[in-house]
Amino acid sequence: MRLTLSVIKADVGSIGGHTKPSSRMIATVEGEVAKAICNGLLIDGFICHTGDDIAIIMTHTRGEGSSEVHQLAWKTFLAATSVAKTSGLYGAGQDLLADAPSGNIRGAGPGVAELSFDHSLSGLRPAESFMVFAADKCGPGAYNLPLYLAFADPMYCAGLMLPPMIQGFRFHIIDMDNTAGDSLLELDAPADSYHIAALLRDNERFGIDRIVSRTHGEVAAAVSAQRLHAIAGKYTGKDDPVAIVRNQGIFPAPEEIISPFAKAHFVGGDARGSHVMPLMPVPLNTPVTGMYCLPIVSCVGFSIDREGRFAESYTDFFDNPAWDEVRRRAQRKAIEMRSQGWSGAAMLPYSELEYGGFRDTVSGLLKRFRLRDDRKPEAAE
Numbered sequence: 001m002r003l004t005l006s007v008i009k010a011d012v013g014s015i016g017g018h019t020k021p022s023s024r025m026i027a028t029v030e031g032e033v034a035k036a037i038c039n040g041l042l043i044d045g046f047i048c049h050t051g052d053d054i055a056i057i058m059t060h061t062r063g064e065g066s067s068e069v070h071q072l073a074w075k076t077f078l079a080a081t082s083v084a085k086t087s088g089l090y091g092a093g094q095d096l097l098a099d100a101p102s103g104n105i106r107g108a109g110p111g112v113a114e115l116s117f118d119h120s121l122s123g124l125r126p127a128e129s130f131m132v133f134a135a136d137k138c139g140p141g142a143y144n145l146p147l148y149l150a151f152a153d154p155m156y157c158a159g160l161m162l163p164p165m166i167q168g169f170r171f172h173i174i175d176m177d178n179t180a181g182d183s184l185l186e187l188d189a190p191a192d193s194y195h196i197a198a199l200l201r202d203n204e205r206f207g208i209d210r211i212v213s214r215t216h217g218e219v220a221a222a223v224s225a226q227r228l229h230a231i232a233g234k235y236t237g238k239d240d241p242v243a244i245v246r247n248q249g250i251f252p253a254p255e256e257i258i259s260p261f262a263k264a265h266f267v268g269g270d271a272r273g274s275h276v277m278p279l280m281p282v283p284l285n286t287p288v289t290g291m292y293c294l295p296i297v298s299c300v301g302f303s304i305d306r307e308g309r310f311a312e313s314y315t316d317f318f319d320n321p322a323w324d325e326v327r328r329r330a331q332r333k334a335i336e337m338r339s340q341g342w343s344g345a346a347m348l349p350y351s352e353l354e355y356g357g358f359r360d361t362v363s364g365l366l367k368r369f370r371l372r373d374d375r376k377p378e379a380a381e
């Protein structure tokens with residue numbers, strides 16, 4: 001069977017400020033997804049939230065970009081929006097930027113990550129397992145560094161030295177500043193790994209769209225790389241990407257994929273989407289209630305049975321005492337960075353504030369600048 005994994009997530013309202021969706025919103029999403037499983041559109045579905053972003057994780061056989069699956073997600077988020085509105089929640093419908101998009105909803109606001117493969121539980125993949133990363137309060141390239149390290153650096157993934165991976169992975173890189181459409185470049189690691197790094201270092205402009213095994217042609221990872229402000233034309237919240245990563249066998253093992261997150265690397269995001277703060281790995285369904293508005297990321301793992309259903313349970317990767325140490329480091333890094341407030345590297349550069357209210361403040365002031373007249377009186381004549 002050709003199986004598709006689709007993860008579609010959106011921020012459509014939150015309780016007590018931008019912290020988490022309400023239980024009624026989550027119950028509404030679960031209800032809609034259960035109906036879609038019942039009527040055969042989906043094989044299986046799982047709902048979770050990271051901060052105030054709700055992720056719907058689905059298996060089905062409709063292929064990537066399926067209108068039915070995308071429309072199900074859109075309608076489900078509309079239903080959750082109406083619950084949020086009724087309850088007077090903050091930011092109801094925030095990420096639903098288009099008016100009734102038809103078919104595929106990529107580019108309409110919600111984050112979309114999808115990949116497909118032949119699912120037979122034999123040959124290359126006698127077992128199928130994958131992980132879903134979901135982040136909140138952060139920019140679109142938040143996974144650039146960790147996924148590069150997992151799929152291109154044997155210091156993080158010793159598995160790259162094994163025969164099934166030694167030819168490396170092909171990175172499909174997207175230029176998120178191209179508003180004409182999806183603009184992609186394929187580069188191979190390890191041969192082009194410095195070129196890949198040269199692009200991925202810019203988390204706000206370039207992102208990983210997908211990663212493919214060079215040996216087997218199988219898709220290893222898919223990421224929702226888009227910029228909400230490029231869609232809305234103005235700041236409408238942070239992009240908060242999701243990613244699907246298949247693991248084991250011909251792909252890195254879970255620990256090789258998550259260990260780069262031990263860095264708690266600095267990303268754009270946090271309060272007003274305008275700071276540079278560390279990405280903190282957190283358990284599923286964690287609200288954003290810390291003393292800042294720290295970028296957070298969760299990671300859930302599934303196995304898939306013969307019918308395409310998630311096996312009886314799931315693994316919450318960052319819900320482990322080992323990550324407490326990283327969380328403390330992230331918090332320490334956050335306190336250090338925030339101690340310099342708005343100054344320099346602590347906030348995103350002007351180009352990134354371009355679409356936010358900060359730009360209005362600065363552009364109002366720019367109009368008031370005057371060239372210094374230091375010419376000598378005689379020269380002025």
Ligand code: 13P
Nearest residue numbers: 159248252253254255256
């Ligand atoms: P297990 O013995 O638990 O299967 O783990 C081995 C392994 O290869 C870990 O990456």
Ligand code: 13P
Nearest residue numbers: 137237238270271272273
């Ligand atoms: P959201 O994208 O979660 O709404 O957060 C953005 C923000 O501006 C936080 O201050």
Ligand code: MG
Nearest residue numbers: 011018052091
């Ligand atoms: Mg929000």
Ligand code: MG
Nearest residue numbers: 011052053136
């Ligand atoms: Mg959010």
Ligand code: MG
Nearest residue numbers: 237238239240
């Ligand atoms: Mg957001």
Ligand code: MG
Nearest residue numbers: 127248253254
């Ligand atoms: Mg074992």
